[in-house]
Amino acid sequence: MHVRHLEYFVVLAEELHFRRSAERLGITQAPLSLAIQALETELGARLFHRTSRTVALTEAGFSLMNDARHILARIDLAKENVWQTVSGQVGRLRLGFTNASSLSPLFPRLIHAYRTQRPNVQIGLHELSSSQQIEQLDARELDVGLLRLPLSTPLPSNLVFTPLLEEPLLLAMHAAHPLTKATSIRLADLRGEPFIAYPRQAGVAVHEQTVALCAKRGFEPYVVQEAQQASTLIGLTATGLGIALVPATLKAIAIPGVVFRELDDDDTKTTLYIAHRHGDVNSRVQQFVELALALR
Structure with a gap:
């Protein structure tokens, strides 16, 4: 018929x-x-x-x-x-993000704007390390990722990484730490300091970057305590147990007794990327990426 x-x-x-x-x-x-x-x-x-x-x-x-x-x-x-x-009006978007990236002012603005423009699209939010996001993007288990480029994980050729936000790595330390009185702090000054850091095996790009930056200056961070979450990292810094290098967005975690200082090094910066598969015809992905780039 x-x-x-x-x-x-x-x-x-x-x-x-x-x-x-x-x-x-x-x-x-x-x-x-x-x-x-x-x-x-x-x-x-x-x-x-x-x-x-x-x-x-x-x-x-x-x-x-x-x-x-x-x-x-x-x-x-x-x-x-x-x-x-x-046209991207309905369906599902699976978004990966790191713990630290969720604290960026861009993150809530981006999610709110996308939900406003595409109210019938279901957004699945998945908190994952950068390395885990890359694996899941490659396996088509995620559509988009907000991540930092890990140094130890090979980058699949079918993924596109576009810079969203560059920010300094800050030194987080107890307010009574002697370095709070220094007029200038360089990464080399942190040799021998006790560090609080993400676990090496967690695939957190900031930790890998910290190790690489310290190695460039001839030393390895002396890690006395590991922490899985950004809030835990800052909370342990408040105890005076050690210092930490963190993205500037973590200043949003306001804990009494913690001081954040910029380092006087040109290379102590970190970049947040938006990642997706090359040539993905999913219009929801294209719209999300375009919106992220417009809001950055």
Whole structure:
């Protein structure tokens, strides 16, 4: 059964006039008559009583009318659903983010703006390390990631990494630490200082960057305590147990007794990236990335 035949049937059933129906459909009367005849042949029933002056629905025509309208309405709905999916109006977006990136002012603005623009898109938020996000993006388990580039994890060639935010690495320390009185602090001054850091195996890019920056200056951080979460890292710094190098966004964790200072080194900066698969045709991904770049 052709959809076009059903469309012609419904219009003729509403107009009960071949010329008016043909004009409404934008065709001549001949293809309209042929379509109705083909539909009647397929169904094995007459749908209209025809005379030279009148057209009227048969009992079979009345029976088909409601079904035809329902079928056409479902087809229109299916078209609309497909359009909304393709245009990014509905569906699901799986977003990965690091613990530290969620504290950036950009993060809540981005999520709120996207939810406002795409209220029918379900956003799945997944807190993961940078290395874990890269693995899941490559495995198509995530759509977009907010991460920092790890040094130990190979970057798959099918992923695109676009810089979103560059910020300094800050020295977090207890307010009574002697370095709080220094007019200038360089990373080399931290040699021998007790560090509080993320676990090496956690795949946190900032930790890898800290180790690399210290190695560039000829020493290895003396880690006395590890912490999984950014808030724990800052909280332990408040005890005076050690110092920590953290992205500037962690200043949002305001804990009494903790002081943040910038380092006077040109290379002690870290970059937050937005990552996705190259050539991903998912319009929700494209829209999210475009919005992130517009808000940065």
